[in-house]
Amino acid sequence: MTQHVKSYRTDSEQATYDLGKLLAQQLRAGDVVLLYGSIGAGKSVMARAIGDALRVSRWSGSPTFSLVHEYQTIPRFYHVDLYRLSSGEVAELGLDEYAQNDSILAIEWADRAPDLLGDLSTGRTVSIELAYSGEDSREVQISGLPALLAEPAVPVENGR
Ligand SMILES: Nc1ncnc2c1ncn2[C@@H]1O[C@H](COP(=O)(O)OP(=O)(O)OP(=O)(O)O)[C@@H](O)[C@H]1O
Ligand SMILES: [Mg+2]
Numbered sequence: 001m002t003q004h005v006k007s008y009r010t011d012s013e014q015a016t017y018d019l020g021k022l023l024a025q026q027l028r029a030g031d032v033v034l035l036y037g038s039i040g041a042g043k044s045v046m047a048r049a050i051g052d053a054l055r056v057s058r059w060s061g062s063p064t065f066s067l068v069h070e071y072q073t074i075p076r077f078y079h080v081d082l083y084r085l086s087s088g089e090v091a092e093l094g095l096d097e098y099a100q101n102d103s104i105l106a107i108e109w110a111d112r113a114p115d116l117l118g119d120l121s122t123g124r125t126v127s128i129e130l131a132y133s134g135e136d137s138r139e140v141q142i143s144g145l146p147a148l149l150a151e152p153a154v155p156v157e158n159g160r
Contacts, residue, residue, distance in 0.1 A: 004143065004145060004146065005141060005142070005143040006141070006142050006143075007139060007140070007141045007142075008139070008140045008141075008142070009133060009137055009138070009139055009140070010042075010137065010138050010140060011134075011136055011137045012136055013042070013045055013136075016042045016045045016046065016049075016130075016138060016140065017045050017046075017048065017049045018049070019046075019049075019140060020045065020046040020047075020048070020049025020050055020053075021049045021050075021052065021053050023046075023049075023050070023126075023128070023142060023145070024049060024050040024052075024053030024054065025053065026145050027050065027053075027104055027126070028075070028104075028123070028124075029075035029101060029102050029103060029104065029123070030075075030100070030101040030102075030103075030104075030121065030122050030123025030124065031104050031105075031121065031123050031124045031125075031126055032099050032104075032105045032106075032107065032117070032120050032121035032123070032124070032125050032126070033046075033047075033050065033104065033105065033106040033107065033126045033127075033128060034107055034110035034114075034117055034118075034125060034126070034127045034128065035047065035106060035107060035108045035109070035110055035128050035130070036109075036110050036111055036127065036128065036129040036130065037129060037130030037131060037138075038131075038132070040132075041130035041131060041132060041138060042130045042138050042140075043108040043109070043128075043130060044062050044108065046106075046128055046130070047062075047079050047106045047108060050077070050104070050106055051071060051073075051077055051079065051106075054071070054073040054074075054075070054077050054104065055073055056071045056073055056077060060079075062079075062081055062108070063079055063080060063081045064081065067080060067081065067082075067085075067093065068080050068098065070098075075102055075103050075104050076100075076102060076103040076104070077103065077104050077105075077106070078098040078103060078104070078105045078106070079106050079108075080095065080098070080105065080106070080107045080108065081107075081108040081109060082107060082108065082109040082110070082112040082113070083108065083109045083112075085109075085112055085113075086112070087112055087113040087115075087116065090112050090113035090116060090117075091113065091116055095107070095117070095120055096120060099120045099121050099122060100122065101122045101123060105120075105121075110127070124144055124145075124146075125144050126142070126143070126144035126145055127141075127142070127143045127144050128140065128141070128142050129141040
């Protein structure tokens, strides 16, 4: 499959959320979404947008002590945060249990075990990298979706 990589710049939390919702329209059961980026980059904003697009009725916030939040959406949605884990601990977590072909799994701090997580999906792996480009602006790079996103309501940079 041809890998499309597309870069966006968002200038507010809302713009990142909107981009996440747009992206979520292209997700399907079996997808694993890897979220990369430093503290406050907007990984949780993206995860929330995906959850909302899947019609999560009560958002549980960011997984901290529980590590994994499960939502009874269709397809089922799992939201994981690996922040406090080493790659060894990630391996022990058994994430393959959540990466099933009837669910969507979104993983924050995918940097913790990129090699392991790249092989997790039974379907597609979508990577979203968020980086600061100013206090309220972020560079968002999306790869792994076969089609380019429809024109979002945010400034678009040339893809690489
Ligand atoms: N363009 C932007 N996109 C996303 N968030 C933004 C943007 N500009 C400012 N923000 C702010 O940055 C913060 C992003 O928080 P978020 O919890 O999504 O980050 P995170 O990457 O999940 O961090 P953590 O590593 O702590 O989990 C929010 O406070 C949000 O209001
Ligand atoms: Mg977060």
